[in-house]
Amino acid sequence: MGEILVGACSWTDRALVGSGWYPPGWRDAEGRLRHYAGQFSVVEVDSAYYALPSERNSLLWSQRTPDGFVFDVKAFSLLTGHPTRDAALPADLRGRTGRGVSDAGLLDEVWARFASALEPLRRADRLGTVLFQFPPWFAPGARSETFLRECAARTAGWPLAVEFRHPGWWQEGLYDRTAGLLAELGTSAVAVDMVQTLRTSVPPVTPVPSPELAVVRFHGRNEAWGTGSKEDRFRHTYADGELAEWVPRVARMAGHAKRVHVLFNNCCADAAVRAAEAMRRLLADEGLTVR
Structure with a gap:
């Protein structure tokens, strides 16, 4: 039975910082991370989706966290086919996205800088996985499978997890093909909890194509998922009963993978x-190995 690491998808979110969860004296950048890492064993770096991370920050993160703590780093938007604001690029790379990512090797350069930024985490054994969250229009098909293979080739040797936002990947009739493709590529799959009443709702399936790692991300169950602001989309307080639905699912995942990351x-x-x-607490009550 694998171990289960539980945490949140950010430790720097402005709403969290303003909530009072961080105690007085622990609210600067170093204090926040040290406090968070004293409470949990995994965190997602969601900021890496919006702007390329830096080697300096990765080094500081590794120095400010204890052995055994890991970071799941979200892939930069340009690398997953999402629209990317020109301002999100480093200053010397701006002005080129409008002409396509192939312009003068822009995509190659972004990949290289992203990989370089993660090296301090890799060297310190703090890199849990790199999360590739694909957009809702990334539908099943030959073109998408080719793109997945390219991503896997560029990340050879990295721990990699894939989250699909198009529900078709996990629907009956394609589930086995999707799981088989990810297993072939050596990547982990991300299971999701989200509202189930929308056309774009991803079903709560729990594939484990990699024996090394499985990931679950809890997005909340707000009906405004597809239309509201960020606060609208993610505003949800999980009741114990909602979480309890996932306890046997996470247990099954831990039965097939050495490690499971559960992120909110x-x-x-x-x-x-x-x-x-x-x-x-709910997982521990079932006698599962949780930290």
Whole structure:
């Protein structure tokens, strides 16, 4: 039975910082991370989706966290086919996205800088996985499979996890093909909890194509998922009953993978960290190995 690491999808979210969860004296950058790492064993770096991370920050993160703590780093938007603001690029690379990512090797350069930024985490054994969250229009098909293979080739040797936002990947009839493709590529799959009443709702399936790692991300169950602001989309306080639905699912995942990461993305005030605390308690009550 694998071990289960539980945490949140950010430790720097403005709403969390303002919620009072961090104690006085621990609210600067170093203090926040040290406090968070004293409570949980995994965190997602969601900021890497919006702007390329830096080697300096990765080094500081590795120095400010204890052995055994890991970071799941979200891939930069350009690397997953999402629209990317020109301002999100380093200054010397701006002005080129409008002409396509192939312009003068822009995509190659972004990949190289992203990889370089993660090296301090890799060297310190702090890199849990790199999360590739693909957009809702990334539908099953030959073109998408080719793109996945390219991503896997560029990340050879990295721990990699894939989250699909198009529900078709995990629907009946394609589930086995999707799981088989990820197993062939040596990548982990991300299971999701989200509202199930939308056309774009991803079903709560729990594939484990990699024996090394499985990931679950809890997005909340807000009906405004597809239309509202960030706060609207992610505003949800998980009840114990909702979390309990996932206890046997996570247990099954831990039966097939050496490690399971359970991460909460309902980042409004302290809702994510409180849900993580509750989930850790529920899993431990079932005798599972949780930290």
